[in-house]
Amino acid sequence: MKSKLWIVLRKELRETLRDRRTLGMLALVSLLYPLMIGLILHQLIDKSTKTEREGIELAVIGAAKAPTLMAQLGQRNITVKDTAPMDEDAIGQLLHAKKTVAVLRLPEDFVENYQAMRPARVEVWFDSASENGAQRREVEEVLDAYSRNVASARLLAHGVSPAALAPVVVQRYDTGTNASRSAVLIGSLLGLLFLPAFIMTMSGAVDSTAGERERRSLEVLMAQPATTWELIGGKILAISLLGVVGVTVELLLGHVVLKWLPLEEIGMSWSVGWGHLLLVCLVTAPLSLLASALYVTLAMNAKTFKEAQTILSIVMLVPFIPSMVVSFMDLKTAQWMYLVPMLSNQTLAKELSKGGDIGSLPFLLTFLCSAIPALLLAAFASWRMKTERYVLAV
Template sequence: MKSKIRIVFLKELREILRERRTLMFLLAASLIYPAIIGLVLNQMIERNTRTEREGIEMLVIGGAKAPTLMAQLRERSVTVTEAAPMNEDAIGNLLRAKKTVAVLRVTDDYVANYQAMRPARLELWFDSSTESGPQRRDVEEILQAYSSNIASARLLAHGVSPATLSPIELQRHDTGTNASRSAMVIGGIIGILFLPAFVLNLSAAVDSTAGERERRSLEVLMAQPARSWELVVGKWLAASVPSVVGVTLVLCVAHAILRWLPLEEIGMSWSLGWGELMLVCLVTVPLSMLSSALYIGLAMNAKTFKEAQTTVSFVTIMPVIPGVVVSFMELKTATWMYLVPMLSNQTLVKELAKTGDIGPLPFVMTFLCALIPALLVVAFASWRMKSEKYVLGV
C-alpha cells in the first residue's frame, strides 16, 4: 500500500473506530444473523425429534356412539373432551377462540351406517388460519388408520385378505446423504449470512464522501498533495474493513453453531471444516469491497448526505434478488451462478456442504466476479473525484 493511500486509509479507519454505534452494530450483527439460522434449525430438530404427540386437545360431539374410536384416540395421546351438541356457528366461534385444535362430530346416523357397512360419516371441524396445522394432520392420520383397520377386519370376516386392496407394494430407497440434504435446507437460508457485507459499511462509505463534502472537510483533504485515485482508494479500503470483519465474524459464529447443533437428529450434517470456511471468508472479501465501491460511487452523485443515504439504501436490496429468483424458479446449480455477486457465495457454500470437493474454479470465479466490478466502480469514482462540481456540491 503506497504511503498516501495508507495515510488516507488510517485517517478514515480512525474515524470509523470512533463511532461506538458502528462497533456495537458490528458485534450485534455478528450474533443476530447466525442466531436466526440456529433458532430455525433448532425448532426443526425439536419438532422432528418428539417421541409422541403432545398438546393435542380435541372436543368430540357424540363420542359415545363410537367408543372404539375414542379409545384409539386416547391411545395415541389425544386428549378427548366430550361436548354437548352445538350448531355450526358455535363450533366456528370455539375454533376462532383457539380453545381446541379441532372438533370431531359423530353424526346421528353413524351407528346405523356403521352396522350396515355403509360409509359412516365423521365431521372434523378446524380453523386453517391457526397454527395447529401439524396437530390437525396428526388427528387425520389417526382417523385414517382407524378406517383402514375397520376395512381390514371386514375383509377378513368375509374371507378376503386385506392384501387384496394393496396389489402393489412400494418400497422407497433414498440415496441422498446427510450432507446433500443439509445443503438443500441450509443452502436456502445461508444467504442471510452474507447480508452484512452490504450493511456494515454503508454508514462509513456515505459519511466519508457525501458527509465530508457537506461538512466542507473534503476540500481540505483534496488540497493535500495526493491524487484523486489515492483518496478514493484509501476511503474505499477503510469503508470495507467493517464489512469484511463483520462477515468473517458472522460466518465463524454460524459455522460454530451449525457444528454444535445435533443436525443428525433430522437426517442432516454440516461437514465444512475450518480450513474450507477460511477459504469462503477469503473469497467473500471482494463482496464487501464491491458494496463499499458502489456506496462511494453513488454517494458522490448525491447533492446531500440524506440524498446519498436514500440512494445507496436500494443497493442493500439488490444482492438478495438473484438468490430469491433462483429459489422460486428451483434452478439447478450452474456455472453462471458463480458469475453473480452474492449468489456465487451462496452457491459456493451450498456446494461445499453437499460435495466437499468442488475444485478451485468456483473459488476463483466467486473471488473475481465481485473484485472486477469493484475495481471498475473505484476507477469511475476516482474519475468523478476530479470534477470540481463534485467537490463543491453544485
C-alpha cells in the same frame, strides 16, 4: 517513508472508529441476523417436535361406540378425552379456546351402520385458523388407517384377499441426505449473513466522500502530495474493513448457532467444517471491497450528504435482485451463478451446506467475481477524482 495509501487508510479508519454510536448500531444489526436465524430454526424445531413432547389431546363425543378406534388413537400418542354430547356452537367455542386439537363426533347411528356394513360416518370438527394443522392431520391418518383395517377384515371375512384392492404397490426410496434436504432452507437463510458487506460500508462511504465535501476537508486532502489512486484506494480499503469484519463475525456466529441447534430433530443437519467456513470467509472479503468501491464511486457523484445516502440506500438492494429472481424461478444451481456477486456467495454457502465436495473452482469464481469489479470501480473512481470540478461538484 510510509506509504501514502497506508496514511489515507489510517486516517479514514480513525475517523470511522471515532463515531462509536454508529459503530454500535452497525454491530447490533450484524449480530442480529445470526441470532434471528437461530430463533427461526429453533421455533421450527420446537413446532415440529411439539407432538412428541406434549402429545395430542382429542375430544371425542361417543368414544364408547368405537373402542378399537380409541385404542389405535392411543397408540399414536393421542390422548382421547371423552366429551359429553354438545351442539355446534359449543364445539366451536371449545375449538376457539384451543383446549383440543379437534373434536371427533360419532353420530347416534354409527354402531348401526357399522354393524350393517354401511359407511359409518365420523365427524371431525377443527379450526383451520389454528396452528395445529400437523396434529390434526395425524388424527386423520389414524382414521384412514382404521378405515383400511376394517375394510381388509371385511374382505377376508368374505374370502377375498385385501391385496386385490392394491394391484400396484409403490415403494419409495429417498437417497437424499439430511444435509441435502436442509440446504434449501438453511441456504436461503445464510444469504442474510452476507448483508454486513453492504450495510457496514455504506455510512463510511457516504462520510468519506459527500461528507468530506460538505465539511470542505476533501479539498485539503486532494491538495496533499498523493495520487488519486492512493486516496481512493485508502478510502475503499478502510471502508471495506468494517464489512469484512462484520461478515466474518456473522459467518462464525451463524456456524456456532447451526452447530448448537438439534437440526436432526427435523431431518436436517449442518455439516460444514471450520476449514470450509474459513475459506468462505476468505473468498467473501472481495464482496466488501466491491460494496465499498461501488458506494464511493456513486457517492462522489452526489452533491450533498443526504443525496448520497438516498442513492446508496436504493443501490444497496440491487445485489439481492439476482438471488430473489433465482429463488422465485426455482432455478437449479448452475456454474453461471458463481459469476454474479452476492449470488455467488449465497450459492457457495448453499452447496457447502449439502455436505458434498464442490471442488476449488466455485471458491475461485466467487473470489474473482467480486474482486475484479471492485478493482475496475476503484480505477474508475480514481480517474474521475482527477477532475476537481467533478469531485467538488462546482
